[in-house]
Structure formats: structure tokens, C-alpha cells
Amino acid sequence: MYLRFFAKETNDPLHYAFDKKIAVHPMARGEPIPAHKAQEIWKGIMEKEGGYGKRAAYFHIPFCETHCLYCGFYQNAYRPEEAEKYVNYLIRELEMIANCPFIKAHPFHAIYLGGGTPTALPASDIFRILKTIRDILPLANDCEITLEGRIYNFGDEKIFASIEGGVNRISIGVQSFDTFVRRRVGRIEEKEGIIERLKFINSLDQAAVIIDLIYGLPYQTIEIWESDVRQYIELGLDGVDLYQLNIYKGGRLEQAVKNKKIEKPADIPTQADMFAKGVEIMKRARYIRLSQSHWARSTRERNIYNSLVRKDSICIPFGSGAAGWLSGYFFYQENRLSNYYQMIDAAKKPIIMGMKRHPYHGLFKNIEEGLESGTLDLELLSQRYNLDLRHIFSPLFKQWEEVGLIRIKDGLCELTLAGEFWYVNLCQLMIDYFQEISKKRLQ
Ligand code: SF4
Incomplete structure (x- = not known):
């Protein structure tokens, strides 16, 4: 057996x-808790001081300007008026817990704006969120504040608003520099544009600049992969994640392959060769290995949020579709926007399910x-x-x-x-x- x-x-x-x-994070089975009970537990935790370990907060921006073929995290198409409304509600959600003893009890060490695509938001909304976070949450002096996103539509105004708002780590999903490979999976920018923008953000010298690269994409040969990793090193950016392509069951990529609309992605043995090649290149370049998939060029890349997530730490969730964990429980938030708005209107933390963690x-x-x-x-x-x-x-x-x-x-x-x-x-x-x-x- x-x-x-x-x-x-x-x-x-x-x-x-x-x-x-x-390809996804390891998980242990917990004990599911229905929404009303989870709400009560959450309230009880917030009313008391506690949770003195390292803390993170995650803010989910559930909008994307395009739907990348391989993605399992897409929630809503970006529409300016919907996004503005959402930011208003996200700020209200944050304000709701402003005076809770639990929140005030200990500094936060990592803030993560993820998605979706936070960089799809206008500069003023990015700044509004960051300002509210800084006004409400007790941030540690050296708190890592990450903005996740993509190069497409991440212009100067947004970059400066992020930095002014306190972002000290910018994490960009590049996936591959190869224009043909990118376009076949729904990425828009071409190689030259990405390189130019990354150089610009890096030249400001105000935030650690991190990129994600994926191995195993359709049309991405091992030579293209090698050139992707070498291109990262040539740019001198602070950190990189080398991820394996994950084909979601029933997802759009699986469908596209099935319908012969796109070439089959690399099989597992080929992905293993790509992984080995990535490890070898990073080793030769003497980058610091922070995890199985993440490397840093210097100590500027601290990778605090990601390392806290892998530890038994605290993470407070905000936004539609966010998840967090604290005091022995996981909490999952409503991912349907209309329900999310209704719950905030009713002054409720938008939790729809909880899970008591395994002993x-x-x-x-x-x-x-x-x-x-x-x-x-x-x-x-x-x-x-x-x-x-x-x-x-x-x-x-x-x-x-x-x-x-x-x-x-x-x-x-x-x-x-x-x-x-x-x-x-x-x-x-x-x-x-x-x-x-x-x-x-x-x-
Ligand atoms: S932009 Fe990011 S989150 Fe949105 S569909 Fe593409 S990969 Fe997924």
C-alpha cells in the first residue's frame, strides 16, 4: 500500500x-470550516493582541489585461471603471481592521501586491493602495514591499508612483524574452521593449528588480531557454525565479494543444534538462541560491515575502480571491467581485471558507x-x-x-x-x- x-x-x-x-506548493489536509464559523474565528483573533512572529500581508489585484494561455490565476478582465471601484473596496477592507489589537500588536515585515496584474492599475490607484497600507499597517523599518506585474503598460508614471508609495521590490513576469514564444502564449511586449524597460527600472536604483522565467513553454527550445537565462544575467537584475511550466488540467493551454492550435510544450525529461541547464548557468555566474527556483545577484534581493510564506508565519489576506493564514487557521476570501463588494458593504471580512490547520x-x-x-x-x-x-x-x-x-x-x-x-x-x-x-x- x-x-x-x-x-x-x-x-x-x-x-x-x-x-x-x-508543480504547485505542497499541501497538508486540514479541517474545513464553514464561512460563518470562519468569520467568527477571524473576529476573535483580531480582537486580541497576538501573533508576534514575522508577519506579511497579501493584497490581491484580480485583473489582467490579457489572459495568458498557461495561466491558472486569471480572474477578471481589466476594465478601468471596475478596477477603480475595486480599489475603493480594497481600501475599505483595509480600513475595517485598522484599529484591531491584533493588527497593531506587531510590525509587518513583508507586503505583497500580487495578482492578477497589479501593474495594470493606474498610477493613482497603485499609489492610493500603498499610501493606505503605510497609514494603517505598522510596517517594520526594513519592511519589504513588493509590486508584482508585467512590463506591458507599466509606464514611467506607474513606476514612479510605486516607488513614491514605498515599493522597494518590483517583480516582473517575463516568462521568456523570445518574442515568438511570448506571443504564442498571449504575452504582448517584444523582447527589445522588455529589455529597455527592465534596464530603465533597474537604472533608477530604487528597488530590487526581480523577474520570473518559465521553462517548458511551447516553441521554447533548450537553446531559447539558455538564452533567456543568459539574458537575465546580462541585465544585471537583482533576482530571478526559474519556474517550470505547469499545465492546468482542463486549462486553456491543454485545450489549445489538444486542438492542435499550439505546439506541445516540452515533456518532463526535457524540462528536467532545462532545469539542470538553468542551475548550471546560475552556479557558474555565482548567484546566491535562495531556494530551488530562486536566485539573487546580491543581498538587495531579500525575498522576504516568499520565504515567510514557506515558513510557519502569519499572512493577512486582503482582496477578492486572496488567501492568508494565522493563529492555526487558513482563510480564503470571496473571489466573485459582486459578492466581495456586498460583504464589504455589510462591514464583513470577505472570508468564504476557513481551514483548521493540521496539528x-x-x-x-x-x-x-x-x-x-x-x-x-x-x-x-x-x-x-x-x-x-x-x-x-x-x-x-x-x-x-x-x-x-x-x-x-x-x-x-x-x-x-x-x-x-x-x-x-x-x-x-x-x-x-x-x-x-x-x-x-x-x-
Ligand atoms: S498577466 Fe499574469 S495573472 Fe494575468 S493571465 Fe497573464 S500570467 Fe496570469
């Missing part, structure tokens, strides 16, 4: 360790954090959680080591290159295995 937790017996684990690759949520986050960094210290975690984790995971580790996904050295579990490529699978399998074993012991 435990066979599904083992890798395939192969001499080539980088390409063939598992049949399917998991070992902290352990799962530590496993994720360890594997994400490339080294997992099971001795330390065993002491922290009073469990013999080396013994619990020994069947998996023995097999994974034989196959070549991990190395056990001085009580530490280190990932090989193949393990790095499959690390989300390994992480999810460890979480599932632990849950399975604990269930069995309780029976």
Missing part, C-alpha cells in the same frame, strides 16, 4: 524518478522549508517535535537514496540535482506519508 511513496527504480532519476511532476502543520512547513533550501535536518526536527523522524521516514529515505534523489550525510538529508528537480514531489510525499502513518497508528 505504500508503493506510491517510492520513486521509480531507474538509473536516471533526473528524467524519470516519477511519472508526474507536482503537525509546523512540521510540514519545516520539511518544505528544508527541502526548498536543499538540506533537511531531521535530527533537529525530531527534537523540536519530540518524534523519531529518521525512523518514521527511513523506508522512503532508504529508497530515495538508492535511486539517487537524496544523500544522507551526518544526519542531514541533502538533495541531489535530481532531488532538486523533483523536490515538490518529495515534499508532498513526506507530508502524505506522515499523515498516513499517523492515521494508521491512531486506528
Whole structure:
């Protein structure tokens, strides 16, 4: 019955360790809580001081100017009048919690404006949101404030409004510099325009400039991928994420491939080669590896929000479609705009579902954090959680080591290159295995 937790017996684990690759964050099962109960829990948390660990807040901007073919996060088409209305409501949502003891109790260390496309908003709306955040939330002096977006329609006025509003980290989804590859998946700007704008933002020297690149896109050969990564290095930007293409089931990309409207994206073994090539180039360029997919050129890229998300930290959600977690619960917010507006009008936090976290949520986050960094210290975690984790995971580790996904050295579990490529699978399998074993012991 435990066979599904083992890798395939192969001499080539980088390409063939598992049949399917998991591309989204590892998750543990929690206990769902209905909306009205979740609302009460939220209110109860907000009324008390607490949550003294590192804190982040996430603001969701659920609009995009185009619908990229591969995207699983698209919510609404951008329309100026709708976006303006939405920003008014987002600000009201923030004002609703302004005087809560929980919010005032401790500084925030990371603010993230994500989406969707926050850079689709006009300069005045970007500034309005940032100003309200700074007026209401107690921000730490060195708080990281990230604006996510794209180069298309991110003109000077918006860039200056962001910086004036306090943004110190700009994260741009480039995906590929190759104009043909970009246009085939619904990206608009051409290579030269992107390079020119990135150079301009970087030359202002006011914020860390980060880009996302995706490997495995249709028409993106390994040579194009190599030139994408090299182009990033040539630009001298502060950080980069090298992501694997995720084909969502029933999504537009899957449909387009099925209907032969677009070339089939790279298969998993080819993606593994692309991953290995990206790792090699970044290593040679001596960039600092912050996670399995993220590199920094210098200490200017601190990557605080993303590292807090992977830890057992606090994240307060704002906006339609946002999610957050605190005090042992996950909270999911309404993603239908009309319902979101109605809830704010009724002076309610727009939560539509909650989830009580698994009792070992902290352990799962530590496993994720360890594997994400490339080294997992099971001795330390065993002491922290009073469990013999080396013994619990020994069947998996023995097999994974034989196959070549991990190395056990001085009580530490280190990932090989193949393990790095499959690390989300390994992480999810460890979480599932632990849950399975604990269930069995309780029976
Ligand atoms: S702009 Fe970003 S969020 Fe919007 S559809 Fe494209 S990839 Fe998705």
C-alpha cells in the first residue's frame, strides 16, 4: 500500500524518478470550516493582541489585461471603471481592521501586491493602495514591499508612483524574452521593449528588480531557454525565479494543444534538462541560491515575502480571491467581485471558507522549508517535535537514496540535482506519508 511513496527504480532519476511532476506548493489536509464559523474565528483573533512572529500581508489585484494561455490565476478582465471601484473596496477592507489589537500588536515585515496584474492599475490607484497600507499597517523599518506585474503598460508614471508609495521590490513576469514564444502564449511586449524597460527600472536604483522565467513553454527550445537565462544575467537584475511550466488540467493551454492550435510544450525529461541547464548557468555566474527556483545577484534581493510564506508565519489576506493564514487557521476570501463588494458593504471580512490547520502543520512547513533550501535536518526536527523522524521516514529515505534523489550525510538529508528537480514531489510525499502513518497508528 505504500508503493506510491517510492520513486521509480531507474538509473536516471533526473528524467524519470516519477511519472508526474507536482508543480504547485505542497499541501497538508486540514479541517474545513464553514464561512460563518470562519468569520467568527477571524473576529476573535483580531480582537486580541497576538501573533508576534514575522508577519506579511497579501493584497490581491484580480485583473489582467490579457489572459495568458498557461495561466491558472486569471480572474477578471481589466476594465478601468471596475478596477477603480475595486480599489475603493480594497481600501475599505483595509480600513475595517485598522484599529484591531491584533493588527497593531506587531510590525509587518513583508507586503505583497500580487495578482492578477497589479501593474495594470493606474498610477493613482497603485499609489492610493500603498499610501493606505503605510497609514494603517505598522510596517517594520526594513519592511519589504513588493509590486508584482508585467512590463506591458507599466509606464514611467506607474513606476514612479510605486516607488513614491514605498515599493522597494518590483517583480516582473517575463516568462521568456523570445518574442515568438511570448506571443504564442498571449504575452504582448517584444523582447527589445522588455529589455529597455527592465534596464530603465533597474537604472533608477530604487528597488530590487526581480523577474520570473518559465521553462517548458511551447516553441521554447533548450537553446531559447539558455538564452533567456543568459539574458537575465546580462541585465544585471537583482533576482530571478526559474519556474517550470505547469499545465492546468482542463486549462486553456491543454485545450489549445489538444486542438492542435499550439505546439506541445516540452515533456518532463526535457524540462528536467532545462532545469539542470538553468542551475548550471546560475552556479557558474555565482548567484546566491535562495531556494530551488530562486536566485539573487546580491543581498538587495531579500525575498522576504516568499520565504515567510514557506515558513510557519502569519499572512493577512486582503482582496477578492486572496488567501492568508494565522493563529492555526487558513482563510480564503470571496473571489466573485459582486459578492466581495456586498460583504464589504455589510462591514464583513470577505472570508468564504476557513481551514483548521493540521496539528503537525509546523512540521510540514519545516520539511518544505528544508527541502526548498536543499538540506533537511531531521535530527533537529525530531527534537523540536519530540518524534523519531529518521525512523518514521527511513523506508522512503532508504529508497530515495538508492535511486539517487537524496544523500544522507551526518544526519542531514541533502538533495541531489535530481532531488532538486523533483523536490515538490518529495515534499508532498513526506507530508502524505506522515499523515498516513499517523492515521494508521491512531486506528
Ligand atoms: S498577466 Fe499574469 S495573472 Fe494575468 S493571465 Fe497573464 S500570467 Fe496570469
